[in-house]
Each structure stands twice: as C-alpha cells, then as structure tokens.
Amino acid sequence: MTNHTPAPVVCLHSLFLDPRMFDGLASAGDGRIEVIAPELLGQVSRVHDVRQTVTMDQVTDDVLRTIDELGLERFSLVGQSMGGDVAIRIAARRPAAIEKIVLLGSSARAQSQEDLGEFATLPDRIQREGFTPEIVDIVMTIMFGASTLVDSDRLDIRETWRSRIAELSPDLVHAVRGVFEREGCVDLLPSIKAPALIVSGTEDLGRPPAWSDELFDGIPDARLLRHKHGHSPILELPELVVPLVLQFLDPR
Template identity: 55%
Template sequence: MTIDTGEPQLSPVLCLHSLFLDPRAFDGLVAAGAGRFRFVAPEFPGQAGRVDEADATVTMDQCTDDMLALVDRLGLDSLSIVGQSMGGDVAVRMAARRPELVDRLVLMGSSAGAETDENRELFGAFVDRFEQEGFTPELVEFVKGILFAQTVLNDPARSDIHQTWTERLGELSPRLAHAARGVVERESALDLLPRITARTLIISGTQDQARPPAWSDEMFDAIPDAELWRIKTAGHSPCIEDLDAVIPRILDFLA
C-alpha cells in the first residue's frame, strides 16, 4: 500500500499518515501534485500492511528510526514532510534529529506534547477495547468522531467520508493496538521544536477534539520559522475534510 510516485527529478515529499488511517489518506494531495513533486507515502510499523510486524508497543522514536532508515534507503538528502496527527509526531522528531534533511514541514492535526492524563486513560481504555473486540460498528463510529469534525460528519454532501472510512476503519485489525498504545503513551517532544530549521506550516482545524488548537499554538510558538493556519471547516483531518482549500495551500507552501 506504500505510495512512491518515483520521479527522481522532482522534489520529494514524504507523507506520514495518522493512526487509524493509511497512505490512501493522501490520495487527493498526490493527485493534485502530480508532475510537481515526488510523493512517498509509507506505512508505519505496526499499521496498515505492516500491522503484523509488531508484537509490543511501537514508540514514536521507533517510527522515527524506521522513517529515517527509509529515507536513507531511497538516497534522499533533502525533502519536505507532510504529517497528519501521529505522522506529525514523527515528522517533528525527524526534523529535529536531522534538521539538514528537512526543507519544508507541514503539520496537520498534530501536536508535540504528550497526552493529558485524562486522555491517556480514555484512549487507553479504547485501545484495550478494540484489541479485545475488534473494530465493531460502534467503535468505528467512535474513531470517526476522533478523525472528523461533527459538522463534516453531519453534512449530507460529505457522505463520501462516511462510506469510505466506515468501510476502511471496519477492516482494521485488533493488532493495531500495539501502534495505538505508542501514540497514546508518547512522550512530549516540545523540547525538540527549537531545533527544527525547516520552514513549517501548521494547519489546525478549530473543531479538532483530539489535538485541540491550543496544542498547535505550542508548536507555532516553539518552531523558529513557522506559520499557523487555523481552519474553521475541519477537525482532526484537514486534508480529507476540506481538500479543496487545504490541498492547494499545501502545494503552494511546498513550492
């Protein structure tokens, strides 16, 4: 399922997906940017087609190591990164660890902090439940409520989100719990942000319940060369929820 459009003459863009999603979350971005950028959208260890690789909690540092190893295998010495949610967790660690590698950084529905104690308890119980029960229709609806704004879910014109992601989320394996625990239990990376030299665009949906706007403010304040775009028409997944506005803005920023 990993995407690599494979044009060595084009500037590479590494697209890092959210927990519960997969590289297909970037289909719209890849289609709109065809011929302008080389897109590489891999799967994280313990997720999507790699779900069976994990038999214990997959940490953000392990995901960072994995992505940097991929970049090195591809022979990329300069790239941009677009990260969604946990993809942003990994992206900031990559950009802080190898600042010379990352030229532009786009963070959507992301943060650099750890979860609150309340969220750790809530989401930890949810992970335990789907590990035991699988992704039942009730739990799929819960995940959709995390990933997408209520105004989007309640909009009859956005039935594509219901149809597409209800189906895809229902296909997820209970073994995703190993990766999910790594997200829920992640350590704060706020102290790493001042090391980032990449020009950074932070996109924050005002309806994001999982990573509220105040968490984006923390990144904006700490990353030296950052701009913050607050968008009212999205929650946690702006690139899917309002693709007509978000995708052109991302492509212009990357260019």
C-alpha cells in the same frame, strides 16, 4: 526551457488511516512534487510486524531507514497526527535535510490519561473487541470534526473511511498504545530549521487548537492555518487545504 524535477515529499499518515489519505495531494501535485508515503511500523500491511507497543522513536527510526534506502538527502515532510509526531522528530534529528514541513492535526505534547478522557479505554477495547461498529463510531469522532460528520457533501469521504476503519485488525492496538502513551517532544521544536505550515481544526478533539499553538510558538519559522474542521484537514477540506499545502511545498 528547463526541466523541473518533482520535489520529494515524505508523507506520514495518521493512526487509524493509511497512505491513501495523501492521494488527493499526490494527484494535485503530479509533476510538481513526488509523494513518498510509507506505511508506518505496526500499521496497514505491517500491523503484524510488532508484538508490543510501538514508540514514536521506533517509528522514527524505521522511517529514517526507508529515507536512507531511497537515498533522499533533502526532502520535505507532511505528517498528520502520529505522522506529525514522527515528522517533528525527523526534522529535529536532521535539520539540514528538511526543505519544509507541514503538520496537520498535530502536536508535540505527551499524551496524558486526563487528556484522553472518555477515549482512555479505547486501546483495551480494540484489543478485546476489534473494530466493532461502536468502536468505529468512536474512531470517526476522533478523526473527523463534527461538521464533517453531518455534512451531506462529505458523505463519500465519511463512508470511504468508515469502511476502511471497520476493516482494521485488532493487532493495530500496538500502534494505538504507542500514540496514547507517547512522550512529548516540545523541547525539539526549536531545533526545526525548516519553514513549517501548521494546519489546525477548531473541531479537532484529538489534538485541540491550543496544542497546535504550541507548535506555532515553538518552531522558529512557522505559520498557522486554522479552519472549521476536525483532525484530518486534508480529507475534510481538501478543496482548501490541498492547494495551500501544495503552494507551501512548491510555490511555483
């Protein structure tokens, strides 16, 4: 009988959320995968480490430093939203190091003010007002689909993340601006050599389905999973998404 060493999986969280979004994946994959979920630059306990807009390339450089410090030579990536922006850049920079990549509620597009629509003033409001109940409501509509926001079976997850978002510091604005003003990286997609699983929600306001289709079209070895959920599939449909992600990462 051979011992199985858990496969390292670097999990990169979304803006407004934190590494706890991957707790369900870590629990389900215990003994099969080793979840490594760093706090991204300018967020969570590192929110005061920056004093100006944090770019996707800066966050990528920071995560790569962590990966190098850990001595990881080959690993998989899981990223949601902003975490996906960073995962794409890592996979393109170090194609030989990536075993597999999972992109949840992600895209490779630049963010335009036109696409932001009614959300365009959110960074200024966060800086000025902090995470008031009204702003928390707005963030919840970005992070979770319409079905999740009214489903009585999802009440616990809504209440958990609503309370966490309400506790966020106004200084998160530097990371928010980084996402809202990000440059695109569609040109990097063909450089990704690892097999990719793209999970997209029909109710995702932040990264609409057509944006995930670009990932599917651009990454050479990609599969696309689409269901009725919003921006945070691993939280909104964990009973479906977690096993599928785990099976993709470690198909034993």
